Amino acid sequence: AQQLAGRVALVTGGSRGIGAGVAIRLAREGAAVALTYANSPDRAAEVVRTITEAGGRAVAIKADSASEAEVIASVAQTVTEFGGLDILVNNAGGGRWATIDQASLADFDQTFAVNVRAVFVAVKAAEPHLREGGRIITIGSINGDRIPVPGGAIYAATKAALDGLTKGLARDLGPRGITVTNVQPGPVDTELNPADGPIADTMRGFMALPRYGSVEEVASFVAYLAGPESSFITGTSLDIDGGYGA
Numbered sequence: 022a023q024q025l026a027g028r029v030a031l032v033t034g035g036s037r038g039i040g041a042g043v044a045i046r047l048a049r050e051g052a053a054v055a056l057t058y059a060n061s062p063d064r065a066a067e068v069v070r071t072i073t074e075a076g077g078r079a080v081a082i083k084a085d086s087a088s089e090a091e092v093i094a095s096v097a098q099t100v101t102e103f104g105g106l107d108i109l110v111n112n113a114g115g116g117r118w119a120t121i122d123q124a125s126l127a128d129f130d131q132t133f134a135v136n137v138r139a140v141f142v143a144v145k146a147a148e149p150h151l152r153e154g155g156r157i158i159t160i161g162s163i164n165g166d167r168i169p170v171p172g173g174a175i176y177a178a179t180k181a182a183l184d185g186l187t188k189g190l191a192r193d194l195g196p197r198g199i200t201v202t203n204v205q206p207g208p209v210d211t212e213l214n215p216a217d218g219p220i221a222d223t224m225r226g227f228m229a230l231p232r233y234g235s236v237e238e239v240a241s242f243v244a245y246l247a248g249p250e251s252s253f254i255t256g257t258s259l260d261i262d263g264g265y266g267a
């Protein structure tokens with residue numbers, strides 16, 4: 022049976038990588054899926070096509086997570102398009118890596134805007150629509166707990182901030198039967214962090230399982246957290262990292 026039949030999901034940054042994998046997986050579980058993108062309209066359309074060709078429902082919405090207005094509009098459009106909202110997946114993220122001598126205040130502000138501020142904005146816009154059983158799932162990073170190389174101070178700080186945001190939001194929304202979780206992947210093979218990229222061997226050296234995770238492995242975990250069987254999990258960061266943080 023499709024565990025998300027009748028549910029509506031919004032996945033930010035669903036045009037590529039982990040977000041695309043999550044969108045496809047949630048749709049396979051029966052959810053109607055809205056996905057946002059910033060710079061990759063063709064890739065977003067491809068994800069929508071993959072979902073609809075498999076019999077699912079999906080829509081792509083252009084919304085830069087750095088823009089409060091565009092994030093709010095993407096939530097509103099999802100509700101209009103599919104008649105509600107049950108699952109918010111805050112996935113869009115990234116940021117320039119630089120050591121402190123090279124990092125700028127603009128890097129700091131931009132990375133926090135996309136990785137943290139956009140999550141606050143999306144949750145605030147989505148929250149009035151969420152019903153009992155609603156789910157808020159954010160894609161943080163194991164780098165929020167462990168940053169074993171130079172250059173990731175800003176990125177690590179944004180991902181650590183999501184742990185606190187998750188805990189507090191879980192307290193705010195728990196009385197309404199809505200759960201809030203933060204998923205912390207380790208190295209996952211995407212264009213952001215390719216398994217054959219220049220830092221990949223170093224990353225594998227930090228892991229108990231010396232290999233990159235796949236988008237599908239993360240999407241499967243998110244599907245579980247989005248579904249009815251995860252109903253007692255909230256206010257916590259959950260690692261899916263091949264033992265990178267061990």
Ligand code: NDP
Nearest residue numbers: 034036037038039058059060061085086114209211213214
């Ligand atoms: P990718 O770079 O492969 O994909 C990023 C996705 O986010 C794209 O769909 C992109 O859309 C979208 N995106 C980026 N910036 C914005 C923005 N400002 N507004 C809207 N959408 C945006 O990254 P991953 O899939 O690897 O990463 C996804 C999440 O997982 C991020 O939060 C990342 O920090 C986290 N993560 C990744 C790990 C990894 O090893 N890959 C490990 C741990 C965490 P578009 O191209 O349209 O702009």
